[in-house]
Amino acid sequence: MEEQITVMRFTRSQRVQHFLLLISFIILIITGLALKYHDSWLGKLIINLEGGIIARGLFHRFAAVLLIITAFYHFLYITFTRYGHDEFLSVLPEWKDFKDAFQSVKYALGLSSEHPQVDKYAPQDKFQYWAVVAGSLVMIATGLILWYQNQAMIILPKWIIDITQVVHGYQGVIIAVVILLWHLYIVHLSPKRFPMSRIWIDGKISLEELKAEHPLEYERRYKSISNEEK
Amino acid sequence: MNVDIKASQMKKSSVFLIFFCFFLFFCLSGGRAQEVASNRECQKCHSNPNLKKNLPDGKVISEYVDFELFYRSVHKKQACVYCHIDATNFPCKNLQKVNCQRCHYKGNLAGAPDINKYKEYSESVHGRALALGDVKAPMCQDCHGSHYIFDKADTLSRTNKENIPQTCGICHLNIYTVYEASVHGEALRKEHILAAPSCIDCHGEHDIKEHTDPKSSVFLTRVSATCAKCHANMELIKKYNIPVEPVETYKESFHGVAIKFGATTVANCTSCHGSHAIFKMDDPRSSIYKDNIPKTCGKCHPGASQNFARGRIHVNPAKKEAGIIYYVSRFFKYLTMTVMLSLIIYIILDLRKKIIVRRKGEE
Numbered sequence: 001m002e003e004q005i006t007v008m009r010f011t012r013s014q015r016v017q018h019f020l021l022l023i024s025f026i027i028l029i030i031t032g033l034a035l036k037y038h039d040s041w042l043g044k045l046i047i048n049l050e051g052g053i054i055a056r057g058l059f060h061r062f063a064a065v066l067l068i069i070t071a072f073y074h075f076l077y078i079t080f081t082r083y084g085h086d087e088f089l090s091v092l093p094e095w096k097d098f099k100d101a102f103q104s105v106k107y108a109l110g111l112s113s114e115h116p117q118v119d120k121y122a123p124q125d126k127f128q129y130w131a132v133v134a135g136s137l138v139m140i141a142t143g144l145i146l147w148y149q150n151q152a153m154i155i156l157p158k159w160i161i162d163i164t165q166v167v168h169g170y171q172g173v174i175i176a177v178v179i180l181l182w183h184l185y186i187v188h189l190s191p192k193r194f195p196m197s198r199i200w201i202d203g204k205i206s207l208e209e210l211k212a213e214h215p216l217e218y219e220r221r222y223k224s225i226s227n228e229e230k
Numbered sequence: 231m232n233v234d235i236k237a238s239q240m241k242k243s244s245v246f247l248i249f250f251c252f253f254l255f256f257c258l259s260g261g262r263a264q265e266v267a268s269n270r271e272c273q274k275c276h277s278n279p280n281l282k283k284n285l286p287d288g289k290v291i292s293e294y295v296d297f298e299l300f301y302r303s304v305h306k307k308q309a310c311v312y313c314h315i316d317a318t319n320f321p322c323k324n325l326q327k328v329n330c331q332r333c334h335y336k337g338n339l340a341g342a343p344d345i346n347k348y349k350e351y352s353e354s355v356h357g358r359a360l361a362l363g364d365v366k367a368p369m370c371q372d373c374h375g376s377h378y379i380f381d382k383a384d385t386l387s388r389t390n391k392e393n394i395p396q397t398c399g400i401c402h403l404n405i406y407t408v409y410e411a412s413v414h415g416e417a418l419r420k421e422h423i424l425a426a427p428s429c430i431d432c433h434g435e436h437d438i439k440e441h442t443d444p445k446s447s448v449f450l451t452r453v454s455a456t457c458a459k460c461h462a463n464m465e466l467i468k469k470y471n472i473p474v475e476p477v478e479t480y481k482e483s484f485h486g487v488a489i490k491f492g493a494t495t496v497a498n499c500t501s502c503h504g505s506h507a508i509f510k511m512d513d514p515r516s517s518i519y520k521d522n523i524p525k526t527c528g529k530c531h532p533g534a535s536q537n538f539a540r541g542r543i544h545v546n547p548a549k550k551e552a553g554i555i556y557y558v559s560r561f562f563k564y565l566t567m568t569v570m571l572s573l574i575i576y577i578i579l580d581l582r583k584k585i586i587v588r589r590k591g592e593e
Contacts, residue, residue: 038487053491108579110586150531159541162555165484166547170562174569181573191584 007210007222009120010203013077013084018200020070021132025179027063028139031056032172064143071136090120093130097123119216128183135175142168272310272317273297300377302386312340330370350436355443366401373397392418394428402429408506413513425466432456448505450498451489454480457499479544495530502526502543518543 010018034046034056050056078088101123103116116122121129142164145152149161187197192209199205211218275281276295283293300306311317313328333342351357351370359367373388380387388397395415399406409415409429417426430438432448439446447456454477460466462477480486480499488496502518509516517526520539528534545552547559 035487038490047491053488053493108583110583150533153531153537154533154535155537157537157540158543159545159553159555162541162545162547162552163558166555166559166562170559170566174562174566177566177570177573181570181577185577185580191581191588 004206004208006204006206008203009199009205009210011083012203013081014087015200015203017070017074017077020066020073022200024063024067024070025175027059028067029172029176029179031060031063032169033176035060036169036173061147064140064147067136068140071140091126091129093126097126117215118213119220120214122214124182124186128178131178135171135178138171139168139175142171268309268311269297271320275321295377299386303377303379304381305377305379327369328371328376347436354434354436354438355440356438368401372400391424391428392422394430395419398429405506411515412504412506412508413510414508423470425460425470427460431459448500450494450500451492453500453505454486454489454498473544475546475549476544479546482546483544497530501529 030046031050034043034050035053037043038047047053047056050059077084079085100116100118103112103114104123106112107115145156145161145164146168153161187193187200188195207218207222210222272295276293277297279292279294281293282290284290305313313332314322314325315332316322316325330345331348333340334345336344336346338344352361356368360369375388378386378388380390382389382391384390385392387393395406395409395418410419414426414428417423418428432453434447439449441448441450443449444451446452458477461472462474464474466472467474476499481490485497489498504517507515507517509519511518511520513519514521516522523539524534524536527538531538542552545555547555550556552559
């Protein structure tokens with residue numbers, strides 16, 4: 001196999017955050033969906049494998065604590081580290097993203113032959129990031145209400161708790177759907193990356209791929225280097 | 231000689247005739263002459279309402295038998311001594327308790343119905359108490375009666391549905407008074423609704439277990455299924471206008487799901503509604519009356535306030551009556567469907583484009 005020149009895309013801290021998120025999401029989704037679909041054979045099987053309904057709750061809360069720690073760590077990371085803050089600024093949505101997204105759709109439909117020229121984070125990357133942020137915040141907030149419902153019900157009436165339960169359940173399903181259909185498709189099943197993109201382990205991307213997928217970033221940071229090497 | 235022969239022949243035939251008459255008498259009476267005579271012997275004393283017996287512990291019990299009533303019971307054709315087998319001498323003293331199993335067993339020749347309940351009874355809370363020597367434990371005759379046993383369809387029967395509460399109440403007096411005032415007790419006693427539960431409909435009959443026994447029909451993980459026998463029965467629900475949703479919504483609630491998977495610290499029907507003291511929710515005596523909700527929920531949820539009563543307890547997010555909960559859940563349902571659909575379209579378009587690009591590259 002040809003030696004590929006690779007460059008860093010995700011730092012170790014980012015990979016650790018991604019890994020913590022991954023672990024907590026997997027546990028939360030498995031234990032959560034098992035409860036939501038407790039009537040199905042799979043739900044029953046999973047709840048029993050987890051050691052019953054009480055143990056299931058403990059696993060779910062353990063993973064929830066992990067998610068909260070990760071979210072807190074991420075908050076400190078984007079607030080207090082120079083690199084983390086720059087990354088955060090580059091993932092903020094801007095007007096260009098909407099134009100790029102529109103261009104992507106046109107490209108996919110064959111209405112245009114031009115792939116949108118994107119920097120480090122394409123519109124779908126940004127959208128996924130913000131979906132994770134919003135989803136996690138909703139899940140953590142509603143989850144804490146359900147976890148501490150005796151305390152919550154000192155302030156909140158019963159019907160709010162009922163809504164919280166509905167939101168927590170459906171939001172969990174939506175997150176699972178997005179991860180299964182979108183994120184896992186991109187990193188596992190997408191023809192170029194099958195069976196798995198290794199980027200989440202080593203954080204590296206080949207210069208070639210960078211040039212194809214993130215042309216603006218390539219131009220901005222590596223064009224001069226690759227020219228020298230040539 | 232001739233006369234002699236004739237005389238002896240006549241003697242023979244008259245002897246035969248006498249025997250034949252006895253035979254005929256026996257055949258026709260079927261041996262009942264002896265029974266009736268025997269019962270008559272007993273009746274001489276026991277039809278006296280003042281016949282009493284002093285027990286060693288100072289108690290006085292009546293030994294009077296209402297024979298008129300007895301002759302209407304299912305055992306009307308039986309002789310006293312068939313059951314009181316030790317009543318052989320007069321006066322019959324220190325008779326043992328009657329053993330029903332003497333006749334009621336499978337394949338008995340007396341024609342007594344086979345009552346195949348002894349095993350159930352011996353494993354029940356009553357049977358085990360009896361085996362352990364508890365003198366208060368009820369035997370067959372304590373519930374079914376001794377001399378006055380009737381078919382359970384007969385209103386005279388102690389095991390007739392409307393009489394069951396009194397029968398159990400002989401020993402369980404406190405629970406009986408609570409039950410009689412409850413919605414179930416009133417329905418049965420006042421309105422004569424035979425579909426309303428008496429004691430045995432929830433607790434079982436011969437196989438009654440302690441409520442702490444996991445096999446009991448009122449054990450905390452099983453009592454909800456027992457309530458559901460009526461409260462999820464569409465026929466009864468329609469006939470008596472019983473609210474239909476509670477069972478279904480309970481099953482879907484966290485309490486119901488947790489208990490289904492064996493959790494023992496969550497609420498079942500009786501935790502909130504009570505077991506014997508069940509009242510309608512608009513009855514101030516009810517544990518689920520608005521003002522009593524904080525106390526009822528507070529048994530498990532420390533610090534429960536009126537907030538527990540703000541909103542419905544048995545709420546079904548799929549029904550419009552749930553109000554805002556219904557609309558929120560509707561919104562999320564369609565949102566989930568939209569997300570799924572758009573992602574599937576996204577994947578199809580993306581794959582299609584990538585395949586087209588690759589083919590072009592190969593060309």
